[in-house]
Amino acid sequence: MSVYDHAAIEARWQAWWLEHKTFKSEVDPTRPKFYVLDMFPYPSGDGLHVGHPEGYTATDILSRWKRMQGFNVLHPMGWDAFGLPAERHAVRTGQHPAEITSRNCDNFRRQIQSLGLSYDWDREFSTTDPDYVRWTQWIFLQLYKKGLAYPAEVAVNWCPALGTVLANEEVKDGRYVETGDPVEKRRMRQWMLKITAYAERLLVDLDDVDWPEGIKTMQREWIGRSEGAEVRFNVADGDSDFTVFTTRPDTLFGATYCVLAPEHSLVSRIVSADCRPAVEAYVQAAQAKSDVDRADTAREKTGVFTGAYAVNPVDGRKLPIWVADYVLGGYGSGAIMAVPGHDQRDWDFATAMGLPIVEVVSGGDVLKAAFTDNEDGVLVNSGLLDGLKVPQAKARIIQWLQERDLGKGVVNYKLRDWLFSRQRYWGEPFPLLMDKDGSVHAVPEKDLPVQLPVLDNYKPTEDGRPPLARAEEWCRVTDPHSGEVLFRETNTMPQWAGSCWYYLRFCDPRNQNEAWSTEAERYWMPVDLYVGGAEHAVLHLLYARFWHKVLFDLGLVHTREPFQRLFNQGMILAESYRDPRGKYLKRSEVEREGKGWKVASTGEAVEAQIEKMSKSRLNVVNPDDMVRQYGADAMRLYEMFMGPLDRDKPWTEEGIRGCHNFLRRVWTLFTEREGEGLSQRISSAPATPEQLALVHRSIKAVSQDLEEMKFNTGIARLMEFVNEVMKQPELPREVAESFLLLLAPFAPHLAEELWTLLGHGDSLAYESWPAWDEAHCRVSSLEVAVQVNGKVRATLQVDAGLDDAAVLALALAHEKVTPWLEGKSLRFSKRVAPGVVSLAVG
RNA sequence: GCCGAAGUGGCGGAAUGGUAGACGCGGCAGACUCAAAAUCUGUUGUCCGCAAGGACGUGGGGGUUCAAGUCCCCCCUUCGGUACCA
Numbered sequence: 001m002s003v004y005d006h007a008a009i010e011a012r013w014q015a016w017w018l019e020h021k022t023f024k025s026e027v028d029p030t031r032p033k034f035y036v037l038d039m040f041p042y043p044s045g046d047g048l049h050v051g052h053p054e055g056y057t058a059t060d061i062l063s064r065w066k067r068m069q070g071f072n073v074l075h076p077m078g079w080d081a082f083g084l085p086a087e088r089h090a091v092r093t094g095q096h097p098a099e100i101t102s103r104n105c106d107n108f109r110r111q112i113q114s115l116g117l118s119y120d121w122d123r124e125f126s127t128t129d130p131d132y133v134r135w136t137q138w139i140f141l142q143l144y145k146k147g148l149a150y151p152a153e154v155a156v157n158w159c160p161a162l163g164t165v166l167a168n169e170e171v172k173d174g175r176y177v178e179t180g181d182p183v184e185k186r187r188m189r190q191w192m193l194k195i196t197a198y199a200e201r202l203l204v205d206l207d208d209v210d211w212p213e214g215i216k217t218m219q220r221e222w223i224g225r226s227e228g229a230e231v232r233f234n235v236a237d238g239d240s241d242f243t244v245f246t247t248r249p250d251t252l253f254g255a256t257y258c259v260l261a262p263e264h265s266l267v268s269r270i271v272s273a274d275c276r277p278a279v280e281a282y283v284q285a286a287q288a289k290s291d292v293d294r295a296d297t298a299r300e301k302t303g304v305f306t307g308a309y310a311v312n313p314v315d316g317r318k319l320p321i322w323v324a325d326y327v328l329g330g331y332g333s334g335a336i337m338a339v340p341g342h343d344q345r346d347w348d349f350a351t352a353m354g355l356p357i358v359e360v361v362s363g364g365d366v367l368k369a370a371f372t373d374n375e376d377g378v379l380v381n382s383g384l385l386d387g388l389k390v391p392q393a394k395a396r397i398i399q400w401l402q403e404r405d406l407g408k409g410v411v412n413y414k415l416r417d418w419l420f421s422r423q424r425y426w427g428e429p430f431p432l433l434m435d436k437d438g439s440v441h442a443v444p445e446k447d448l449p450v451q452l453p454v455l456d457n458y459k460p461t462e463d464g465r466p467p468l469a470r471a472e473e474w475c476r477v478t479d480p481h482s483g484e485v486l487f488r489e490t491n492t493m494p495q496w497a498g499s500c501w502y503y504l505r506f507c508d509p510r511n512q513n514e515a516w517s518t519e520a521e522r523y524w525m526p527v528d529l530y531v532g533g534a535e536h537a538v539l540h541l542l543y544a545r546f547w548h549k550v551l552f553d554l555g556l557v558h559t560r561e562p563f564q565r566l567f568n569q570g571m572i573l574a575e576s577y578r579d580p581r582g583k584y585l586k587r588s589e590v591e592r593e594g595k596g597w598k599v600a601s602t603g604e605a606v607e608a609q610i611e612k613m614s615k616s617r618l619n620v621v622n623p624d625d626m627v628r629q630y631g632a633d634a635m636r637l638y639e640m641f642m643g644p645l646d647r648d649k650p651w652t653e654e655g656i657r658g659c660h661n662f663l664r665r666v667w668t669l670f671t672e673r674e675g676e677g678l679s680q681r682i683s684s685a686p687a688t689p690e691q692l693a694l695v696h697r698s699i700k701a702v703s704q705d706l707e708e709m710k711f712n713t714g715i716a717r718l719m720e721f722v723n724e725v726m727k728q729p730e731l732p733r734e735v736a737e738s739f740l741l742l743l744a745p746f747a748p749h750l751a752e753e754l755w756t757l758l759g760h761g762d763s764l765a766y767e768s769w770p771a772w773d774e775a776h777c778r779v780s781s782l783e784v785a786v787q788v789n790g791k792v793r794a795t796l797q798v799d800a801g802l803d804d805a806a807v808l809a810l811a812l813a814h815e816k817v818t819p820w821l822e823g824k825s826l827r828f829s830k831r832v833a834p835g836v837v838s839l840a841v842g
Numbered sequence: 843g844c845c846g847a848a849g850u851g852g853c854g855g856a857a858u859g860g861u862a863g864a865c866g867c868g869g870c871a872g873a874c875u876c877a878a879a880a881u882c883u884g885u886u887g888u889c890c891g892c893a894a895g896g897a898c899g900u901g902g903g904g905g906u907u908c909a910a911g912u913c914c915c916c917c918c919u920u921c922g923g924u925a926c927c928a
Binding site: 172173212213214215217218221222224226228244245246247248259301325326327328330331332335336337338339343344345346348349412413414534537538638641642643644646647648649650652654655657658659661662664665668712713715716717718719720723726783784785786787789790791792795827828829830832833835836838839840 | 844845846847848853854855856857859860861864865866867868881882907908909910921922923924925926927928
């Protein structure tokens with residue numbers, strides 16, 4: 001008997017697939033398409049860890065399965081290769097980021113190919129390829145021409161540690177989400193994309209995609225639509241006014257003061273002389289306050305009176321105007337009317353400052369807390385609104401305001417425009433030129449791509465301008481027509497740019513004349529299944545949807561949404577070990593001691609915990625090691641066998657060993673005999689009814705599990721099949737072949753090898769997926785459990801053809817059942833399922 | 843605080859309202875072996891019992907049902923997301 005030599009088998013088939021371009025796909029209108037896409041990786045210098053291939057394996061299994069079902073499968077892979085790590089490396093070493101990137105891509109490709117993933121490698125590209133950058137810039141120009149890209153002097157999130165600005169979405173609690181570096185506010189001229197123009201469609205079209213509800217909810221909350229009204233307030237004894245946004249215009253009679261955000265432009269104009277020092281101090285302090293501090297909702301509310309009053313448009317009452325930082329400058333109009341009776345924040349503020357609280361919606365006790373019910377509450381103390389319920393009162397007052405031109409119903413969004421420029425080197429240059437007056441000129445499309453200049457230093461300039469400003473020659477361009485000297489934009493695009501449209505380029509990646517052909521886009525799009533981590537729930541997925549909608553409006557794509565179905569795989573976790581001082585230890589430095597762990601060299605007790613894999617925790621598992629020891633097929637199998645794809649799961653080496661054992665059992669099943677070749681167990685005899693039942697049930701179960709992406713239970717079915725046939729002396733050829741086809745998507749190398757051993761000359765990649773026949777799934781006899789008052793008291797073996805009445809009679813007469821019925825009256829008796837009889841006595 | 847997901851053996855996990863724990867890991871026993879490893883076979887929720895068998899058991903508490911891990915109500919814990927958005 002030969003041994004299962006996974007290394008040789010896997011090398012042979014990987015070479016065969018590459019050489020024969022087995023997984024090359026082309027537009028073919030005669031066949032149905034299936035576009036299955038992985039979120040492409042940033043090729044870091046560390047290479048893959050075993051978390052990456054989880055999603056890749058799942059999509060690969062589906063790709064292989066869909067091919068066997070006759071689909072024309074588009075399954076591409078590429079590299080999201082612009083980004084900061086390569087740039088930092090370049091700053092340190094002086095090497096060009098492109099060199100580093102290209103090395104990393106080679107490594108990622110090697111690792112991915114070593115897993116036998118069936119990508120169409122003819123479609124591979126990197127977002128940093130000039131050929132790709134050209135079209136990224138081209139799309140940017142389309143946005144620019146539509147007025148969706150504009151420069152603005154804005155308060156930005158400046159990260160001193162990185163020397164660049166960040167998008168709102170990249171900052172949380174005043175820190176950069178990736179590194180935790182603090183972020184501060186600065187005013188700078190930046191390029192913005194008008195994503196807010198698409199807020200409503202980005203929200204509404206979520207209804208039409210098959211995404212996890214959680215992700216949809218996160219996007220909806222990020223967009224943050226709220227319906228309300230804008231109301232204009234005049235400042236008493238002056239000629240200025242300001243507008244507030246409120247979702248509760250019905251409570252207008254309950255407003256007892258107004259608040260302006262510290263940033264509000266009106267503050268300095270209306271402040272009274274005696275209040276001015278206090279207000280100016282407060283505004284300054286608010287500006288100096290870090291985002292971390294301002295984001296702290298638990299802290300006491302603060303604010304100062306301006307000395308000015310606003311006039312409530314509904315009743316002419318004078319309301320004091322305050323400045324407080326609980327009102328945000330960037331949302332709505334940066335000003336509110338405060339209704340402490342019915343808004344908890346206003347209530348807190350009013351209580352702290354001794355401002356009056358008035359009840360205008362009955363149902364609560366506004367002395368104790370704000371009453372915020374907005375459905376059944378009835379308006380009081382509100383003139384024309386008295387007696388109305390909240391929804392009716394809202395409609396009524398909006399109408400009243402509109403008739404008098406004092407306000408109007410509006411919809412507001414939390415979503416802000418997308419800050420789209422970065423002060424970095426390793427990104428796409430903007431295809432834009434500035435003249436002396438500061439007017440912007442688009443680079444003609446024929447001159448794209450605008451390539452990055454070569455620099456000898458990738459740091460920002462001494463005076464804080466982006467690295468591209470170092471390339472003085474590159475920056476100066478002479479207009480061929482006017483002879484005028486123009487200056488290039490020295491900001492670059494954020495890393496999100498490249499990933500906003502790569503799924504479209506994959507449809508037609510070698511097109512030299514356009515970003516993609518209509519033919520390819522119409523055939524392949526939309527992406528039928530998109531698999532990746534949930535960490536991109538808002539950022540990438542919102543940005544890509546935005547670009548896609550712009551492209552849709554331009555007639556360049558034919559679907560409203562790019563990703564029809566989205567699936568988020570869970571995280572792969574791993575055990576990590578810390579000594580009593582909290583220092584992390586490698587797996588090789590610790591050993592088992594009873595139920596716990598100890599340091600191998602010193603015997604000191606060690607704390608073990610399951611955590612996210614990371615370099616700093618010393619618990620990263622490298623797929624190269626796993627492939628070497630157990631093989632790519634075992635690696636793939638284990639990634640899927642660990643548990644449901646969407647859950648977080650801990651990696652254990654025992655687990656992958658188990659999957660390796662299973663594959664070795666399969667190998668043994670087919671090859672066990674003296675010498676080489678096929679096992680004598682494989683027979684030409686026809687399958688018995690029992691064998692047919694086994695194989696047809698397996699086909700059915702595996703097919704249904706694949707349909708639902710339940711890979712773990714699908715693999716369990718394959719294991720059950722092998723456990724069963726291992727007990728039998730013969731394995732009919734037809735049964736063996738069906739099994740190999742079921743195994744093929746999961747463990748393709750071994751399946752190919754054994755397929756060949758059975759005498760087939762070609763790859764099984766395009767063999768038909770086996771079909772099951774319900775008639776064969778049936779068995780001649782089955783077990784029936786008999787429950788008495790919900791507890792199983794007996795099981796009987798009955799002929800499958802027996803009718804319910806007969807089975808019931810057998811159950812009632814069974815010797816283990818009768819004692820439970822004695823002296824009781826039968827209240828319920830029924831065969832409630834093929835395998836269950838339920839009896840109730842009392 | 844709010845939104846979302848999840849709590850099942852020693853571990854990863856399985857289970858259209860119908861025999862809880864499939865499948866795998868780990869453990870135990872046996873076969874093979876001079877021996878070990880590998881492999882194969884059996885066994886393995888907990889408690890009581892020699893056994894037959896019984897009781898208990900899916901985070902906790904109620905409820906619906908002939909029947910609840912699954913459906914309903916309340917609560918606890920963990921993990922993600924979000925946070926003064928008027």
